[in-house]
Amino acid sequence: xxxxxxxxxxxxxxxxxxxxxxxxxxxxxxxxxxxxxxxxxxxxxxxxxxxxxxxxxxxxxxxxxxxxxxxxxxxxxxxxxxxxxxxxxxxxxxxxxxxxxxxxxxxxxxxxxxxxxxxxxxxxxxxxxxxxxxxxxxxxxxxxxxxxxxxxxxxxxxxxxxxxxxxxxxxxxxxxxxxxxxxxxxxxx
Numbered sequence: 001x002x003x004x005x006x007x008x009x010x011x012x013x014x015x016x017x018x019x020x021x022x023x024x025x026x027x028x029x030x031x032x033x034x035x036x037x038x039x040x041x042x043x044x045x046x047x048x049x050x051x052x053x054x055x056x057x058x059x060x061x062x063x064x065x066x067x068x069x070x071x072x073x074x075x076x077x078x079x080x081x082x083x084x085x086x087x088x089x090x091x092x093x094x095x096x097x098x099x100x101x102x103x104x105x106x107x108x109x110x111x112x113x114x115x116x117x118x119x120x121x122x123x124x125x126x127x128x129x130x131x132x133x134x135x136x137x138x139x140x141x142x143x144x145x146x147x148x149x150x151x152x153x154x155x156x157x158x159x160x161x162x163x164x165x166x167x168x169x170x171x172x173x174x175x176x177x178x179x180x181x182x183x184x185x186x187x188x189x
Contacts, residue, residue, distance in 0.1 A: 001088055005096035005135035008182045009175075033062065034116045037156050038099070040066045041114055042083050045100055049080035064158040065116060072161045074112075074154070077105030087139035092179075098136040099154075101146075108149035111137055111168075115155045123157030128164040134175025137168055 012020070024031045036058055043056050058066055082101040088094065100112045113129045113136075133151040140146045151171045155162040 001090075001095035002093040003095070003182075005094065005132055008094070008135065009131040009178045011178075028061075030116070030118070033065065033118075036062045037065050037069065037116045038084075038114060041069060041099070044070050044075075045080045045083045045102075048075065048078070049083070065156045068159060068161045069114075069154070069156040072154070072163070074102075074104065074110070074152070074163060078110075079103040081109070087136060087143065089139050089142065094135075094139070096132075096135055096139065098140070101140070101148075104150075109147065110150045110152055111140065111148045112152045112154055115153060117155060117157045120157045120160040123155045123160050123162045126153070126155045126162070126164075128153040128166050130166050130171045130174040131178045132175075133166065134171035134173070135179075137171055138175060 010017075020030075023029055026032070040056060040058050040062070047056070056070075080100070080102050082098065084097055084099065085101065086095065086097050088096075098111060099114045100110075102110050102112070104110050111133055113133055115126055115129060117123050117126055128151075130151070130153075133153070137148055137151065140148065148168045151166045151168050153164045153166070155164065
């Protein structure tokens with residue numbers, strides 16, 4: 001695939017991107033934090049699905065992020081349908097990987113994306129990932145005919161996990177708007 005959902009929705013200014021990239025690397029950078037926390041969630045959800053018997057091992061410095069995330073109420077009584085699922089739209093040469101798809105204890109199918117932030121205050125302030133969720137939603141519906149009842153952005157911060165729920169139609173509209181803008185900037189061949 002030539003394009004990724006993340007690339008399509010990227011609307012950062014060059015200075016905002018430079019600021020974010022300045023804190024990416026190193027043992028305490030956002031890339032290390034995000035990778036460790038995503039891996040912990042993946043192993044946890046695969047365990048709930050009965051697909052792994054491996055214990056969860058992680059660097060203790062990430063425990064303030066991981067423990068509230070894994071103890072979050074959203075996992076209570078859920079059925080895990082997918083974890084780190086790769087999706088594609090061959091017609092658009094577009095790919096992406098959703099973080100999780102579950103059926104919650106009330107029977108609603110929930111598409112989720114995990115974000116990590118440096119502080120608990122940032123967890124509250126973080127905007128939902130509607131555009132990104134909309135991209136995954138469109139590929140799920142188009143390729144797998146899976147309806148989704150709720151979209152959630154799960155934001156892991158130190159000692160706090162925040163959930164932001166969005167309507168699938170709102171996520172899809174945000175995605176379609178991003179795709180239209182992105183597609184209009186692509187060269188014609």
